[in-house]
Structure formats: C-alpha cells, structure tokens
Amino acid sequence: MSANTIVYEDKKILVIDDEVYIRDSVIGFLEDYGFRVIEAENGQMGLEQFEKEKPDMILCDLRMPVMDGLEVLAQVREQDETTPIIIVSGAGNIADTVEALRLGAWDYIIKPIQDMNVLFHAVNKAFERKQFIAEKTRYQQDLETANQELKVSLETLEQARDQLVQSEKMAALGELVAGVAHEINTPVGVGVTAASFLDAKTREFSEVYESGELKRSELESYLKTVREVSNSILINMGRAAELISSFKQVAVDQSSEKRRRFNLKEYIDEILLSLRPRYKKTTHTITVNCAPDIEMTSYPGAFSQILNNLIMNSLIHGFKDMEEGKIEMDITRNADTLSFVYKDNGGGMTEKQKEKAFDPFFTTMRGKGGTGLGMSIVFNLVTQTLKGQISLDSEPGRGVVFTMTFPELEIVNG
Ligand SMILES: Nc1ncnc2c1ncn2[C@@H]1O[C@H](COP(=O)(O)OP(=O)(O)OP(=O)(O)O)[C@@H](O)[C@H]1O
Ligand SMILES: [Mg+2]
Numbered sequence: 001m002s003a004n005t006i007v008y009e010d011k012k013i014l015v016i017d018d019e020v021y022i023r024d025s026v027i028g029f030l031e032d033y034g035f036r037v038i039e040a041e042n043g044q045m046g047l048e049q050f051e052k053e054k055p056d057m058i059l060c061d062l063r064m065p066v067m068d069g070l071e072v073l074a075q076v077r078e079q080d081e082t083t084p085i086i087i088v089s090g091a092g093n094i095a096d097t098v099e100a101l102r103l104g105a106w107d108y109i110i111k112p113i114q115d116m117n118v119l120f121h122a123v124n125k126a127f128e129r130k131q132f133i134a135e136k137t138r139y140q141q142d143l144e145t146a147n148q149e150l151k152v153s154l155e156t157l158e159q160a161r162d163q164l165v166q167s168e169k170m171a172a173l174g175e176l177v178a179g180v181a182h183e184i185n186t187p188v189g190v191g192v193t194a195a196s197f198l199d200a201k202t203r204e205f206s207e208v209y210e211s212g213e214l215k216r217s218e219l220e221s222y223l224k225t226v227r228e229v230s231n232s233i234l235i236n237m238g239r240a241a242e243l244i245s246s247f248k249q250v251a252v253d254q255s256s257e258k259r260r261r262f263n264l265k266e267y268i269d270e271i272l273l274s275l276r277p278r279y280k281k282t283t284h285t286i287t288v289n290c291a292p293d294i295e296m297t298s299y300p301g302a303f304s305q306i307l308n309n310l311i312m313n314s315l316i317h318g319f320k321d322m323e324e325g326k327i328e329m330d331i332t333r334n335a336d337t338l339s340f341v342y343k344d345n346g347g348g349m350t351e352k353q354k355e356k357a358f359d360p361f362f363t364t365m366r367g368k369g370g371t372g373l374g375m376s377i378v379f380n381l382v383t384q385t386l387k388g389q390i391s392l393d394s395e396p397g398r399g400v401v402f403t404m405t406f407p408e409l410e411i412v413n414g
Helices: 020-032 043-053 069-079 091-103 116-210 216-250 264-279 300-318 351-356 374-385
Strands: 012-016 036-040 057-060 085-090 107-111 260-263 285-290 294-298 326-334 337-344 389-394 400-406 410-413
Touching: 012 020, 012 043, 020 036, 020 116, 036 043, 043 057, 043 069, 057 069, 057 116, 069 085, 069 091, 085 091, 085 116, 091 107, 107 116, 116 216, 260 264, 264 285, 264 294, 264 300, 264 326, 294 300, 300 337, 300 374, 300 400, 351 389, 374 389
Parallel strands: 012 036, 012 057, 057 085, 085 107, 285 326
Antiparallel strands: 260 294, 294 410, 326 337, 337 400, 389 400
C-alpha cells in the first residue's frame, strides 16, 4: 500500500506533550503536511481531548505531570483498540517505552527528534497499517456475511431438495399403489365372479334337493361345476396372494432385514447353488469373478434377492431364444466401495424397454407370468437397503450390463 492513498487533510492527530516547544515543532511539522492537529499538555487533558475529539492518531510523551503516558495508553486502549498511538519519549525511558509497546503503542520516536522525517515516516506507517487493518476487518466481515448468506441459501436448497424427494416419493408411491390395485383387481374380480356363480348354482341345487326331485345326473353336473369353479377361485386367489407378496417385497423393509457379516464369494456361490435347478438342464453358464476374501457387514438377503431377480431375468428374458447364454459377474473392491458388474449376452433391450426397466409393473411378459416388479425391487434394494447405485446398459441383441456400486459397506479384508 502506498503513502499516497492516505489523505492527510482528513486526519486528525492528537499531540500530548508537556514541553511546549516540542509540541510546537511537532505540530508545525505535521500541519505543513496538511494534517489537522490538536494538542494537550498533560495526560489528563490528553485523555479528555481523545474522548471529545476522537482523533485518528495519538502522539504521546511518557513522562508528564498529572497523568503519565502509560496511564493515557492504558485508558485509551480500554476504550478503543484501533487508534494508533506513537510514543515520543526521551532516550532515558527505554524501560517505559518497552512497557508502552506492551500496552498497545504502535511505534516510538526518541526525543529530541533529530530528523523530522523519522516522525513523518512513523506517522505515515501507522496510518497505512491502520488502513490495512480496517480493510482486512471489512474484508473479513464481507466474507462472514457472504458465508452466512451461503449457509442460508444452502439450507433453503436442502429444504427444497427434501421436499422434492418427498413429493417424488409420494408420486412413486401413488403410481405403485395404482399399479398394484390394477394388477390385483383382475384375479380378485375373477374370483368374486366365480364365487357368486357358485353361490347361485348352490341355491338352485338346494331348491331342487329340498323339493325331493333331485336326479343323479343333476348331482353329478353340480359337483362338476363346483370342482371347476372352486379350482378357478383357487388359481385366482393364489395369483392375488402372489402379487401381494411381491408387493410386500417392493416396500423393502430395512428393519426386518438382517444385517450380518458374511463372505461375499461364499454367499454368491450359495445363491447360485440354490438357483441351479432353474438352469441345470440348459446349456447356459454363470461365471463369477470375485476375490475369495471379501468379508463384509451388510444385508445378505438383499444381495440374494438382487441376484435372484437378475439371473431369473437373464434366463427368462435374455436367453429366451438362445442356447449357451453366458452370465458373468465381476466384483471388485476399491477402497470403501464395492463395484459389482453383472452381464449377460442375451437378447438385450430396446431403448424404450431400457428406460422403463426399473419401473414397477413394466414387463414384456404380461399375461405370461411376468409382473414387472423384479427390477423395481432390485432398484429399491440397491439404492435404499444397500445405499448404492445401479445403472443399466443394453442394446437389442447385445445383452445387458448392470453396473452397481455399493458405498459405506463395512468391507473387511479383500
Ligand atoms: N436380462 C434381461 N434381458 C432382456 N430383457 C430384460 C432383462 N432383464 C429384464 N428385462 C426386461 O425388463 C422387464 C422388466 O423386468 P422385471 O424383472 O422388472 O419384470 P419381469 O421379469 O417381466 O416380471 P417379474 O420379475 O415381476 O416376474 C422384463 O419384462 C424384460 O422385458
Ligand atoms: Mg423379472
């Protein structure tokens, strides 16, 4: 910072000294530079002037009658820390000068002042420093204000985000409920129709029976109807029950899921073993690339459901029209995250199917056993239970690639 940034005319300097000729020479010199100068002949009067005139700087002698310079310094500093105070004192006062600096004086000049430029230099330096401190303080305040504003906007943003997540969840839930109602409506509707048909038939049958005119052929016909209709009721109610249990899986309940420590590779092998009956008569193959020593504390049930759904989908959808389908899983551990890549070389998906694959009730097998809940269950398990991410890559004829990453898992070893 250069001296020319200071406008001397704006500055008021208080000179406190009991020796009149010193005051006069100092004042004369400072006034020549354009400073406004006020004076006091002892500490007591100096302090009064300070309180009344609020000078921008104080030049203060140490040894004075009534109140000495150290006392002035102490009292000024009690009221204000930013006004520069320069001690002007005799060469014999070194101990007091040191004490003055300790009390908060900014600089000192030895009397008699041989070279007035020394005085000018000290005054100028002190003003520069004062200005620098003021700028720094203002800068810090600006920064704090900006920080505060940032904090407020961040909080607002977070609130907005929470609300958005909440409303998105509500929308998703609404869709899900509508879907479930629609899906369950069919079997339940068929069941109700069948049951009321059975009810009507039974009334007719009772009337004939009570009239005592029941023929053997009528009894046989009634029994046949009962068998057929009750079978239809059973099938449809069974389907409804199945739908309800898949629906229950969608609402992944984390508390009911057991968290425990397990070896990932061993656990995947167990899952594959349980799925063997589903593909052992085919020529499809499953390869797992996973280090044998990854121990983790997590929800094994979730992994099992995810793999079950992915593998069943590959077998049912991917390998629908092919033999020798290949499923490959590559599991790698990086720092605290686990990367899980699942691939098949089946029929793949169109752009549209890919977009909708994770939506509840999206299926290309409607009416042929597909409910369309598998992938949405996978999505919920990955993102909610396991706090991970899942993405899907696929093209018709080029199979599927599901890339999952799981953070915050307590992976031990591996
Ligand atoms: N590996 C795959 N290859 C090709 N298409 C797939 C694959 N996985 C899923 N899909 C497509 O995504 C759709 C949705 O899968 P999802 O598992 O959600 O339902 P689903 O298998 O049809 O029925 P559900 O799993 O409820 O019995 C499937 O109908 C199928 O079209
Ligand atoms: Mg499925």
